[in-house]
Amino acid sequence: MTQDVQLSIRGMRKSFERKKVITPVLADISFDIYERDFVSVIGPSGCGKTTVFNIIAGLLESDAGTMVYRGETVSSLRGRIGYMMQKDLLFPWRTVLQNVLLGLQVRGTPLKAAEDTAREYLARFGLTGFENAFPATLSGGMRQRVALIRTLIMDPDILLLDEPFSALDYQTRLYLEGVLLDAVALFNKTVILITHDIDEAVALSKRVVVLSGRPTSVKAEHVIEIDRRTPIDARSDPRFSDYFHTLCGELDIQTRRDAA
Amino acid sequence: MSIAVTTKATRKEAAAGAIRKPRRANLFDTALGRAALQILAVVAVLGAWQIGASQGWISAFLVGAPLGIGADFFSGMADGSLPYDTWITLYEAILGFVIGTILGSAVGLSLWYSVFLARLTEPFIVALNSVPKIALAPIVILWFGTGLVSKVALAVSMTALVALIAAYQGAKDADRDLQSLMVSMGANKRQVFFGVVVPSTVPVIISTFRINIGFGLVGAVVGEFMSSKRGLGHMIYEASGLYDLNTVWMGLFMLMALGFVLYHLIDMVERRLLPWKLDSGRQQIQI
Numbered sequence: 001m002t003q004d005v006q007l008s009i010r011g012m013r014k015s016f017e018r019k020k021v022i023t024p025v026l027a028d029i030s031f032d033i034y035e036r037d038f039v040s041v042i043g044p045s046g047c048g049k050t051t052v053f054n055i056i057a058g059l060l061e062s063d064a065g066t067m068v069y070r071g072e073t074v075s076s077l078r079g080r081i082g083y084m085m086q087k088d089l090l091f092p093w094r095t096v097l098q099n100v101l102l103g104l105q106v107r108g109t110p111l112k113a114a115e116d117t118a119r120e121y122l123a124r125f126g127l128t129g130f131e132n133a134f135p136a137t138l139s140g141g142m143r144q145r146v147a148l149i150r151t152l153i154m155d156p157d158i159l160l161l162d163e164p165f166s167a168l169d170y171q172t173r174l175y176l177e178g179v180l181l182d183a184v185a186l187f188n189k190t191v192i193l194i195t196h197d198i199d200e201a202v203a204l205s206k207r208v209v210v211l212s213g214r215p216t217s218v219k220a221e222h223v224i225e226i227d228r229r230t231p232i233d234a235r236s237d238p239r240f241s242d243y244f245h246t247l248c249g250e251l252d253i254q255t256r257r258d259a260a
Numbered sequence: 261m262s263i264a265v266t267t268k269a270t271r272k273e274a275a276a277g278a279i280r281k282p283r284r285a286n287l288f289d290t291a292l293g294r295a296a297l298q299i300l301a302v303v304a305v306l307g308a309w310q311i312g313a314s315q316g317w318i319s320a321f322l323v324g325a326p327l328g329i330g331a332d333f334f335s336g337m338a339d340g341s342l343p344y345d346t347w348i349t350l351y352e353a354i355l356g357f358v359i360g361t362i363l364g365s366a367v368g369l370s371l372w373y374s375v376f377l378a379r380l381t382e383p384f385i386v387a388l389n390s391v392p393k394i395a396l397a398p399i400v401i402l403w404f405g406t407g408l409v410s411k412v413a414l415a416v417s418m419t420a421l422v423a424l425i426a427a428y429q430g431a432k433d434a435d436r437d438l439q440s441l442m443v444s445m446g447a448n449k450r451q452v453f454f455g456v457v458v459p460s461t462v463p464v465i466i467s468t469f470r471i472n473i474g475f476g477l478v479g480a481v482v483g484e485f486m487s488s489k490r491g492l493g494h495m496i497y498e499a500s501g502l503y504d505l506n507t508v509w510m511g512l513f514m515l516m517a518l519g520f521v522l523y524h525l526i527d528m529v530e531r532r533l534l535p536w537k538l539d540s541g542r543q544q545i546q547i
Contacts, residue, residue, distance in 0.1 A: 057444040079446025089441050093459045093536045102455070106447045134536040154445065 003034040005068075006190055007056075007077075007158065012065035014051055025051055027215035029065070033158070033190060040193045040201035043211030043219075044251060049194045053160050056192075057083050079107075082156035086163040088143040090135040096146050097122070097131040103154035121149045125179065141172035145179065152183055159184070161193045165200070177204060177231040198251070202226070202243045203234040210250045220250055324505035329513070332506045346514050349480050349492040352408060353518070356415020357476035364420035365465050368427025372457055373449070378428065389425065393418045393479070397486050406487040415479030419472040423465060430464030431457050463534055469526045477519060492518075 012029040015022050025048040033039055041049050054060040056067070058076030067074050082103075090099050097118055104114035122128055125145055135143055144164060151159060161180075165173040181204065184191055195201050201208050205224055212219040224243055228234040288297055306326045312318045313325035320328070336342030371378040396417055404410035434457045442452050484493025492511045499507035 054440075057440075059440050059443060078444060081444060083441060083444040085437065085441075087437060089435075089437050091438060091456070091459070093462075093534075102442075103445045106442060106445045106451055106455070136536065 003037075005032045006035045006037065006070060007033040008068040009033075009052075009056075010066050010068070012052065012055060012067075013063045014048070014055065014060070015063060024215040026062070026217075028217045029211075031209050031218055031221065033192060036188055036190055038184065038191045038193070038204060038206045040195055040205040040208045041211060042195060042198060042201050042208060042247065042251065043216065044213045045196060047211050047214055047216045049211065050162055053083070053162055053192075053194060056158075057081055057160060077158065080157045081160050082151035082154055082158070083160045084147055084151045084162065084164045086166050088135070088140075088147040090143055090146060090150075092135055095132045095134055096127065096138070099135065099146055100150050100153055102150055107154070117153060118149075121153050125149055140168055141176060144168060144172075144176060148176070148180065148183070152187060152189075155187070157190065159189050159191045161191060163194055163196065166195070166197065173200075174231055180204070181228070181231060198244055198247045199235070200231075201247065202240055203228070203231045208247060210247065222247065222250075320505075321503065322505065324509045328506040329509045332510045336510065342510075342514070345490055345492050345495050345511075346518065348490045349477070349484065349515070350518055352411040352480035352483070352491065353415055353473070353476040354522075355408075356412045356479050357419055357473055359412065360416040360419030360476070361423045361465070361469070361472060363416065364423025364425075365427040365461075367420075368424040368429075369431050369453075369458060369461060371428045372431035372434075373453065385421070385424065389421045393421075394482055397482055400483070401486050406489075410486075411480045411483035411488070411491070414483040415476045418475040418479040422472055422475065423468050426464050426468045427461055430461035433464075434460040463537065466526075466530050466533060469529070470523065473522045473526060474519060477515060477522075481515065 009032075010030045012026055013024075014026040015024040017023075029052060031039075041052065043049055051060065055062045056077055058078030061075075067076070069077060069080075091102065094102070097115070100118040100121060101111075101114050104117065105111075109117075119128075119131070122131060125148070127142070127145065127149070130138070130142070135146070138146070144167075148164070164180075165176050168176065177200065180191075183189070191205075193201070193205060202224055203226075208222045208224060209218055210220045210222070211217070222243070226234050226237045226239055226243070228237070234240060287293060309318075309323075310326045313320040313323065314327075333342065371381070393414070397414055400413050400417070401410050404413050438456045438460075439452050442455050447455065480491065481493035481496075484491040485497045488494045492514055496508050496511035499505075499511065
């Protein structure tokens with residue numbers, strides 16, 4: 001299967017300096033993202049997963065390395081990506097509708113057209129009737145759904161999802177994973193997902209990139225070949241368990257009792 | 261087919277058709293009960309004061325007496341001098357408060373724009389803030405005369421720095437993640453400023469309103485003490501020179517009433533400006 005590379009990251013390096021002490025975080029990160037890919041990035045906590053995202057999003061500058069986006073060398077994908085984090089980051093002073101509009105307003109879309117699009121998206125994700133509610137009155141799952149719509153409505157080339165569901169309960173999370181997969185299929189999106197949840201990584205992604213501990217480099221890449229219509233289907237696939245244990249092994253997590 | 265699960269308690273409640281009423285701490289813990297207690301307290305204090313003064317236990321000459329204060333109040337209302345003085349002081353205080361708050365907030369917010377400028381001006385702001393603003397009163401009167409402008413200027417000097425420091429702190433504390441989110445969407449500095457920094461600073465600025473409306477009154481009254489022909493401050497100052505304690509008290513009570521009304525006015529403004537804050541954080545937990 002030949003696939004076109006959408007984003008290629010080569011030799012990304014980053015260290016942080018605090019009180020004259022230089023801590024290398026990213027030693028050498030290189031990986032490719034294909035068109036309409038769904039890649040999960042996993043790794044031990046504190047290994048700099050979010051730093052990689054911040055560099056891609058243009059919130060941080062890398063010390064070295066190159067990013068090539070559809071054949072063109074870029075310094076960041078600022079404005080071309082949709083960034084979604086663990087915290088829903090809804091603006092408390094904006095209503096649901098106004099929150100969804102945020103990205104379009106930044107872009108300067110005429111208000112009328114933006115509002116029409118926003119209402120359409122809200123309807124598609126079952127949030128009609130909540131347009132004028134403030135985020136404080138919504139449940140965690142609904143807030144994260146609004147955040148997802150806010151990300152999708154900008155029609156970004158790549159979705160950067162940084163543990164978007166990790167603060168939710170398991171039921172809500174399964175539900176939102178399904179919503180995400182449907183949306184990605186519907187809008188033909190490329191997704192890079194950071195997660196600490198191996199189960200989620202296997203259930204959702206086509207490929208998994210495993211990072212090492214700090215200073216971080218790419219330890220392994222796995223292709224997940226699972227027939228996946230919904231996240232629940234994926235979890236009942238016979239190969240699911242093998243992938244799960246392999247990835248746990250990569251992260252040095254003991255999954256068998258005899259290991260102790 | 262449905263499954264019905266009924267416990268004894270729910271059945272009993274259903275039978276009684278009643279929803280359990282929230283438990284109250286005591287009989288007086290209602291709006292009416294509290295008001296009754298509050299009025300009772302005022303009446304008791306005023307009553308004791310009046311009896312003490314008319315029995316000669318305390319000197320009516322040095323502390324005044326409620327009935328005398330009441331008489332002064334009615335004559336002041338009748339000849340229109342009291343409403344006029346009150347209006348003048350209110351006008352000066354509000355004008356000073358509004359100008360000071362707008363000026364201070366605007367400067368404080370704009371310091372967010374330039375970290376360089378903020379660091380450069382910080383020691384000067386601290387120095388200015390540490391001057392007791394009342395001490396400026398003589399100069400302000402020299403510069404702005406004895407009329408309205410000097411009182412407003414004094415009120416502005418009292419309120420502006422409070423608003424400035426609060427606004428700058430609020431702007432600095434604006435959520436980094438929300439700003440990052442906007443930047444990742446491709447927002448420029450102006451969009452981040454108006455999209456995140458200003459709205460998240462508004463509650464901080466509003467929280468200074470309560471302090472600053474008081475400072476506005478202080479500025480107005482002190483200005484009137486220094487030199488003026490009208491206003492509650494002038495009235496109090498003049499009356500105390502004549503040992504007319506009843507009029508002094510009346511002026512103080514009017515100032516108290518003004519502060520009280522303004523405080524509730526600010527409550528209303530807050531509710532209007534921050535509808536998104538209403539649903540959370542208003543209720544104290546029950547311990």
